Amino acid sequence: MQTQPSQDTAGMRAGTLQQPAQMSGAQWLLRALEDAGVDTVFGYPGGAIMPVYDALVDSPVRHILTRHEQGAALAADGYARAGDRLGVCMATSGPGATNLLTGIANAHMDSIPLLAITGQVATGLMGTDAFQEVDVFGMSMPVVKHSWVVRDPADVYGVIREACRVATEGRPGPVLVDLPKDVASATGTARPWQAPQKRVEPICSQSLAAAHGLIENSQKPVLYIGGGVVLASAEEALRRFAAATGIPAVATLKGLGALDTDSPSFLGMLGMHGNAAANHAVQNSDLLIVAGARFDDRATGRLDGFAPNARVIHMDADSAEIGKLRPADVAPRGDLSSLLDGLSTARGRWHSWQAHCAQLKQRFKPRYDAPGTGVYAPALLRQLSLKAGEHAFVSCDVGQHQMWVAQHWRMASGRNHLTSAGLGTMGYGLPAAMGAWLACPERPVVCVSGDGSIMMNIQELATLRRYGIPVKIVLLDNAALGLVRQWQELFHAERYSEVDLSDNPDFTEVAQAFGIEAFSVSRRDEVDAALDQLLTAKGPALLHVKIDPRANVWPLVPPGHDNASMLGEQS
Amino acid sequence: MKHQLHVQLENSEGALLRVLGTVERRGFAITGCRSNANDSGHSDLYLTVSGARHPDILCRQLERLLDVKSASMIAAPASGPLPA
Numbered sequence: 001m002q003t004q005p006s007q008d009t010a011g012m013r014a015g016t017l018q019q020p021a022q023m024s025g026a027q028w029l030l031r032a033l034e035d036a037g038v039d040t041v042f043g044y045p046g047g048a049i050m051p052v053y054d055a056l057v058d059s060p061v062r063h064i065l066t067r068h069e070q071g072a073a074l075a076a077d078g079y080a081r082a083g084d085r086l087g088v089c090m091a092t093s094g095p096g097a098t099n100l101l102t103g104i105a106n107a108h109m110d111s112i113p114l115l116a117i118t119g120q121v122a123t124g125l126m127g128t129d130a131f132q133e134v135d136v137f138g139m140s141m142p143v144v145k146h147s148w149v150v151r152d153p154a155d156v157y158g159v160i161r162e163a164c165r166v167a168t169e170g171r172p173g174p175v176l177v178d179l180p181k182d183v184a185s186a187t188g189t190a191r192p193w194q195a196p197q198k199r200v201e202p203i204c205s206q207s208l209a210a211a212h213g214l215i216e217n218s219q220k221p222v223l224y225i226g227g228g229v230v231l232a233s234a235e236e237a238l239r240r241f242a243a244a245t246g247i248p249a250v251a252t253l254k255g256l257g258a259l260d261t262d263s264p265s266f267l268g269m270l271g272m273h274g275n276a277a278a279n280h281a282v283q284n285s286d287l288l289i290v291a292g293a294r295f296d297d298r299a300t301g302r303l304d305g306f307a308p309n310a311r312v313i314h315m316d317a318d319s320a321e322i323g324k325l326r327p328a329d330v331a332p333r334g335d336l337s338s339l340l341d342g343l344s345t346a347r348g349r350w351h352s353w354q355a356h357c358a359q360l361k362q363r364f365k366p367r368y369d370a371p372g373t374g375v376y377a378p379a380l381l382r383q384l385s386l387k388a389g390e391h392a393f394v395s396c397d398v399g400q401h402q403m404w405v406a407q408h409w410r411m412a413s414g415r416n417h418l419t420s421a422g423l424g425t426m427g428y429g430l431p432a433a434m435g436a437w438l439a440c441p442e443r444p445v446v447c448v449s450g451d452g453s454i455m456m457n458i459q460e461l462a463t464l465r466r467y468g469i470p471v472k473i474v475l476l477d478n479a480a481l482g483l484v485r486q487w488q489e490l491f492h493a494e495r496y497s498e499v500d501l502s503d504n505p506d507f508t509e510v511a512q513a514f515g516i517e518a519f520s521v522s523r524r525d526e527v528d529a530a531l532d533q534l535l536t537a538k539g540p541a542l543l544h545v546k547i548d549p550r551a552n553v554w555p556l557v558p559p560g561h562d563n564a565s566m567l568g569e570q571s
Numbered sequence: 572m573k574h575q576l577h578v579q580l581e582n583s584e585g586a587l588l589r590v591l592g593t594v595e596r597r598g599f600a601i602t603g604c605r606s607n608a609n610d611s612g613h614s615d616l617y618l619t620v621s622g623a624r625h626p627d628i629l630c631r632q633l634e635r636l637l638d639v640k641s642a643s644m645i646a647a648p649a650s651g652p653l654p655a
Contacts, residue, residue: 141588141589149585318635319631320628
């Protein structure tokens with residue numbers, strides 16, 4: 001293992017603290033954030049974290065007040081994804097801390113760099129069941145990369161700097177710092193903090209050569225792209241590899257856009273709601289070149305039937321992912337861009353395979369000519385993505401609309417697509433969209449939601465209004481929990497159980513009550529003008545779209561089946 | 572199937588909980604546990620675990636934890652207690 005001098009990471013400044021002054025723990029916290037390059041935090045005040053909010057009055061760090069702590073955590077997640085930097089959220093002890101947990105778990109499942117700061121009751125009260133005391137350090141342990149309880153104001157600065165470093169280095173992830181109220185209030189001189197030497201793993205030339213050989217000897221290779229490519233900033237190298245080799249490519253939900261979804265060699269998303277061309281290619285391949293993916297069950301279907309004749313080259317920043325679910329024949333370690341560049345000279349006799357995959361792509365390309373006059377959601381989303389442009393962010397909630405976005409949105413970059421992939425958090429879309437715009441205010445942000453998901457964090461419409469965040473919301477309303485309804489239809493003999501939402505409120509009136517421009521469409525011939533009206537609205541706006549409650553997401557791999565067993569209109 | 576693990580970890584707050592929680596969450600039952608703290612601020616943790624998954628993956632998952640210096644499988648003693 002080689003080392004190199006510590007460098008800026010996600011805007012963090014390395015080096016020791018040059019500040020001998022006596023300050024409170026809360027002031028040290030904010031100073032540490034500032035020195036780490038953090039200029040925005042999302043949060044909600046309360047009793048135990050009041051010293052931090054008091055210090056915030058004199059700090060240059062911008063605070064965004066959400067209307068629920070979960071909104072703060074998910075907004076910080078969207079901020080991190082869109083801005084390629086650390087997201088920070090904070091809340092008070094007890095319910096404030098527990099409300100952050102879903103957002104922390106969301107960041108954990110998708111490897112997002114997130115720092116959660118929680119107030120805690122005073123150290124003397126910890127362990128006494130004090131008012132608003134909860135052991136968030138213990139509760140969050142399964143869903144954080146690391147966590148700290150700070151017990152001395154002199155340690156606050158160093159712990160926060162270290163937390164920022166840990167969250168962003170290597171495989172990113174969430175970290176948590178629990179700060180008791182007395183520690184935040186007491187003054188002290190910060191202990192010096194020095195960023196440790198950064199570890200750089202050398203490329204193993206032997207395993208790289210072995211991978212190179214596997215590619216050249218393969219007949220039916222497939223490039224399998226995961227979200228790790230985006231996290232490792234390896235999109236450019238991936239595109240060089242794809243262009244140089246022409247190997248047919250598929251992506252996971254989080255890997256979408258790492259290779260432009262309009263690329264000739266891109267077949268689509270694989271897995272449960274993947275494109276049939278992508279699934280057929282993977283199932284018939286003899287070599288999977290896996291870049292930054294972890295063989296998630298939604299991507300593989302039944303694991304023992306997944307790509308049954310394929311050998312595997314598995315490249316991932318996290319060695320614990322190698323062999324976790326699917327054994328690797330070769331697992332080259334090291335910087336992903338360097339590995340991909342090293343493999344891009346491989347050449348093989350793949351012409352007939354490439355032609356076959358091109359035929360699959362043509363055969364299974366999406367159709368947007370559904371019968372009827374009602375709004376066809378896939379067509380609307382495709383049209384919206386083209387109108388919004390390749391620089392637009394799209395943030396999704398969870399459900400049918402999320403899968404339609406994955407299938408039909410044109411994605412020119414992996415960072416453009418904000419989706420709760422691992423945890424599947426309904427309520428993610430709106431706060432994440434807010435965070436994305438605050439990270440990149442020069443770029444358009446669209447939030448695609450459903451009538452189930454939007455209600456999970458609808459209070460954040462107030463945050464949009466408060467800060468004038470011009471997120472454009474498309475609310476696809478099928479008056480049901482659509483994906484659950486679809487499963488009950490297909491796998492539970494149409495025994496519909498608690499999926500009817502036909503008593504939804506009037507969403508345009510709700511939005512207007514928050515001061516958000518809103519309008520509604522229900523016919524296909526209204527869509528084009530409505531999308532233009534939405535995208536040209538000056539501030540935040542909501543387009544409510546009534547869609548057919550019977551619409552399903554196709555194709556679908558039934559649970560427990562392999563990816564060759566797709567149900568659907570075009571599988 | 573039973574396995575013996577040796578985990579070297581820092582004596583920091585929550586370190587032991589983190590290790591034990593990871594072992595259980597990753598599908599192994601802990602049937603034996605002994606920890607010896609040494610003077611250098613570290614502990615040697617000896618675990619007997621049982622589970623159907625491969626313990627090599629578990630060791631790599633443990634080594635992701637910041638508190639853990641190393642995690643490895645060790646030869647199972649023929650009988651008797653874990654190493655002291």
